[in-house]
Amino acid sequence: MRPIRNFLQKIKPHFDKGGKLEKFYPAYNAFETFFFVPGETTHTGAHIRDAVDLKRTMILVVMSLTPCLLFGMWNAGYQHYKALGITDASLLDNFIFGLKKVLPIVVVSYASGLGTEFTFAIIRKHTINEGFLVSGMLIPLVMPIDIPLWMVAVSTIFAVVIGKEVFGGTGMNVLNPALTARAFLFFAYPTKMSGNEVWINTDMAPGQQLVDGFSGATPLGDAAAGYADKIPGIWESFIGAIPGSIGETSTLACLIGAVILIYTGIGSWRIMLSVFLGGLAMSAIFNSVGANTLMQISPLHHIVLGGFAFGAVFMATDPVTAAQTNTGKYIYGFLIGMFAIMIRVVNPAYPEGMMLAILFMNVMAPLIDHYVVRANIRRRLKRVKN
């Protein structure tokens, strides 16, 4: 600790006003505050402060994502060996295969995103905010395993620049940056983001071959194509040993993350709960109609498939892009759940509706808040009349 402190103290003059590297102060500041919570004391208002800050909050969100990340790594290997008909792959084999595939994506996501953030901070002379710590982890988890690394980099840079920095940086963005990255790829390179060929890695060594009847589709893809018999059971889907984006498949892992987020007070239980309720309600309605395979899926089954749980726990709850009032959060969450299922079931072009539902409601969230706040204002005015 001492040596780091001394080193930081030694190089600080270069970054201060008038120093050679003055322009790079935001970068210096980011590293200094990364290593040391500053010794800055209160000078206005309350003399004592709660120990929590944005760094702590963000690192806890990243921790709550680790069950999804670890499971996703395992599942990548599991799906790979299963596709090749290799039945004796151990837990470790599966995990190591996934680790090799996923780690580069995570590294590229963080490197390209943080690089962009640093560049912007230096140009715009603002401090580097912690928001990307979470986005950098979310982006890999919503990518298919076979995504080319350059696409990860391009979409991440797009998300940071267009999704966040043009609005003024952390706290000012309208759309969830991680979903912006995903949506960008989804529409720019649809062949790498949808269909039946991207969800399971099928790289083969000489002599290996795919098992008979392998399709590579996600359960929702199969359902959209009408193969009801190919949809895995509720339990299997809940555990998450099914094809899909890297981190989204396991509802169980998402729920572990949800428990951490809710217990620490970081994630909004109001949003999570209402997304699930909205999804259940909408799929119950469709279920009662039952006109196609997707409608026939039971409500409980719907919410353990695809990215529904992952979106509900980690994406919809992004405080910056969600509704901000408590009442608004219920409405916002419920509508996300409803729209996600509706897009899934009614629009055959998008078998996964969670991404579009959340992005759409990100845009609508300020409107919801507007009406909630209006109601408060009306209550106050009514008081005068009485």
Next chain:
Amino acid sequence: MLSLFSTFSRMLAYIKIKKGLNIKLAGEADKILTNLPLPGTIALKPTDFTGVVPGLLVSPGDEVKAGTPLFCDKNNEAVKFCSPVSGEVAEIKRGEKRKILEIKILADKEINYIPFNKADPGNLSREEVIDALLGSGVWPLIRQRPFGIIANPADKPKAVFISAFDSNPLAPDNNFMMQDCAEDFQTGLNALIKLTEGKVHLNINARVRSSDVFTSAKGVQINKFSGPHPAGNIGVQVHHIDPVNKGEVVWYISPQDVLIAGRLFNHGKFDASKTVALTGPQVKTPKYYKTIIGASVKNMIDDAGLKDGESRIISGNVLSGKQISQDGFLSFYDSHITVIPEGHVPEFIGWLKPGLDKFSVSRTFFSWLAPDKIYHFNTNMHGEERPFVVTGEYEKVFPMDIYPVQLLKSILTEDIEMMESLGIYEVVEEDFALCEFICTSKIPSQQIIRKGLDTIRKELG
């Protein structure tokens, strides 16, 4: 939420505050009252009074008595600020642009009072009561909402509020400080009753047995409040009993200041003595002291002793008090001094540690394992200021039907109409102190609220 039932011909409201937070700070004052000799110097600080432009009425070397006006408010010259002691004006301390910071008085050993008329305020007219309060220096003790400024004698308040308990961290206990003073307290209340056509609300803590001084008070409505801080804040109490709308005014005064008003009428003198609690984790023997408005805190601090290390001395509580120097003076409205350690030391990857010794309302540090732990808070910010990111956290500690973040944002965008619609007239800085304390983004909410109130006051002219 509001259930009304009557006892002894008085209506009694019982209000449960659910949102809020009791901060467990070390250094509560023992229930010991120490009498120290009168401090050698006392000072009035015009900066204690929001919106007052001081016009000096004395110069260094002048002899004053207790009750001699030292300065007036240039905006309203009837409002005078009088010396609490007799002695000699020692110094007018000025800051930048010759702003008056302190008017220091070298106090006599025995206080020599200007005699005022004794009277039963019940027999006086409203105007006579106001004149008596204005002429003796008692008036500035009465403040108003909105804005938290000194009451304007020309206004007709719709009600007067007295919070008989302070729920701030380590706050002094009025039930201990206000013993054997029922007569002066009742006289003070009688004067306040004259000031409004509405009710005088005396709000007591439902959770403890209140002193007879409060429970036997006559002519006022006694309301009970329960729940965590800020249940004792006047703003919260007004919000739940008789909220301030645009154009309306309520007045408020603290219980010890009611005594000062009572003593004026009973004994015919401006007797500004009060009891203060010296508290905080840096104090060796935290306890109560008998002293006077504007007293130098030095002899109290010397008596109680400070622990080693750099200390911050605060007149008032840790949430909304003002920092003063070691030989500084008690602020006009305060009956509380808190001393906490400074926290300059940077902490190596502090945001990554388990944090068993760190308090947080969130459960982001493992200190939630010990919910009853008492903390030695220091002045460290625990992070840097950031834009608003986390939502819903202020609402957990803000027990009013107001959207706190939206109100702050309307101030930041200087949208006056929106500030009014969102309820700025109901709040002052201290109502946002807990929001500021728990804020993940370290937003200076109290400063923002004052900025908003100043903007509106300028607009109203």
